[in-house]
Amino acid sequence: GAGVSQSPSNKVTEKGKDVELRCDPISGHTALYWYRQSLGQGLEFLIYFQGNSAPDKSGLPSDRFSAERTGGSVSTLTIQRTQQEDSAVYLCASSSPPFSGEETQYFGPGTRLLVL
């Protein structure tokens, strides 16, 4: 597709369960970002991948959160032992390679996570 896609669109889980959220960036985009947005709040940066470099994990709120990006394309955000405060919309964005003249981030539709 032409844009960033995310799956699932919605996820309801029970407290203590693990969840995996998937992001498919725009083809050719080497940078990938994860953000989350709690109800009525702004976006909170979580993690950033650029090519094969070590990811910037400075925004991850706890060690229950992890992310990986296989083959420089698809990324999975994993939340272990989910808590109710993890309920939010998780957004993925991607952007073009460096020095391409276009570093605008394009966002996916998000995954709405509800932890009961």
Add this chain to the structure above:
Amino acid sequence: DAKTTQPTSMDCAEGRAANLPCNHSTISGNEYVYWYRQIHSQGPQYIIHGLKNNETNEMASLIITEDRKSSTLILPHATLRDTAVYYCIVRPYNYGQNFVFGPGTRLSVLP
């Protein structure tokens, strides 16, 4: 923390121009002004960005003051579908800089 200040909310009549202001008085020389919007239940949508010159695309125009301390996003003919939260973001044009979104301006386009 966001480096921008925007009004909390604005109304605009359908068909009229919507002018959304943004103050960024501490902007640095290498920082661009980006505008995104977020329609309810959707991911943020890129609108436009600029450094110091005014910019125009199919969605909007961006007017940046000469001192670059403020800017205005202009939607020339607002429609009901333009109702959204509009975010003004200041960000270096360096790779790997995440976007810091403030609370934005909630624009309501009224029939």
